[in-house]
Amino acid sequence: ILNVEQSPQSLHVQEGDSTNFTCSFPSSNFYALHWYRWETAKSPEALFVMTLNGDEKKKGRISATLNTKEGYSYLYIKGSQPEDSATYLCASYNAGGTSYGKLTFGQGTILTVHP
Amino acid sequence: EPEVTQTPSHQVTQMGQEVILRCVPISNHLYFYWYRQILGQKVEFLVSFYNNEISEKSEIFDDQFSVERPDGSNFTLKIRSTKLEDSAMYFCASSEVVRGQAFFGQGTRLTVV
Numbered sequence: 001i002l003n004v005e006q007s008p009q010s011l012h013v014q015e016g017d018s019t020n021f022t023c024s025f026p027s028s029n030f031y032a033l034h035w036y037r038w039e040t041a042k043s044p045e046a047l048f049v050m051t052l053n054g055d056e057k058k059k060g061r062i063s064a065t066l067n068t069k070e071g072y073s074y075l076y077i078k079g080s081q082p083e084d085s086a087t088y089l090c091a092s093y094n095a096g097g098t099s100y101g102k103l104t105f106g107q108g109t110i111l112t113v114h115p
Numbered sequence: 116e117p118e119v120t121q122t123p124s125h126q127v128t129q130m131g132q133e134v135i136l137r138c139v140p141i142s143n144h145l146y147f148y149w150y151r152q153i154l155g156q157k158v159e160f161l162v163s164f165y166n167n168e169i170s171e172k173s174e175i176f177d178d179q180f181s182v183e184r185p186d187g188s189n190f191t192l193k194i195r196s197t198k199l200e201d202s203a204m205y206f207c208a209s210s211e212v213v214r215g216q217a218f219f220g221q222g223t224r225l226t227v228v
Contacts, residue, residue, distance in 0.1 A: 004157075031214055043119065044206070044219045089158065093214045101146055101214045102171055105158040 002026050004092050006106035020076045021109040023090030027071035031093040038087045080113040117141040121220035136192045136223045138207030146210045147190045151203040197227045
């Protein structure tokens with residue numbers, strides 16, 4: 001059974017702070033790691049798809065890194081804004097067997113940015 | 116921008132009743148999925164669907180669940196006889212390729228009373 005874990009569970013920061021959170025995933029049969037940003041009543045929004053060890057991706061003030069050998073990814077937000085408040089989900093694709101694209105999710109990190 | 120759409124956004128049903136949750140995936144996508152999130156728990160995989168058949172399903176996806184692509188655009192999840200523990204947010208997703216970027220709908224909140 002694959003287990004994807006995220007920490008912290010929730011985070012409160014002030015506007016302008018930089019922050020980061022962690023996703024750990026099984027390194028065996030790793031295929032890809034996805035990050036999503038999810039606001040209540042909206043669709044989870046795809047942020048990054050990461051596949052290669054050492055990958056670094058950036059989208060505006062948000063960036064992510066990937067270490068497939070030790071099984072973790074970090075998501076960074078620089079200069080947090082209130083509109084960054086959301087739940088950030090990571091999900092792992094692990095290949096092998098007859099898996100046809102089942103994503104295994106972490107429990108999410110709830111970020112609240114206070115003005 | 117293409118998006119996955121789900122209807123209804125919220126459904127309340129009595130225990131034992133059948134419900135059908137509807138999804139319109141992105142039009143050029145070939146792989147379709149249902150996930151759910153019970154309140155306070157992780158998002159969990161239910162089923163994947165490709166080429167008009169189930170390609171993978173989880174232990175949760177038992178005989179009371181079924182999926183169908185009745186026409187070229189809709190993808191449905193049917194729960195035959197709902198139980199209280201089926202109450203959850205159900206997400207539909209689609210991707211262009213297997214294990215590719217999955218795009219999610221906004222979810223259907225199912226409440227079984």
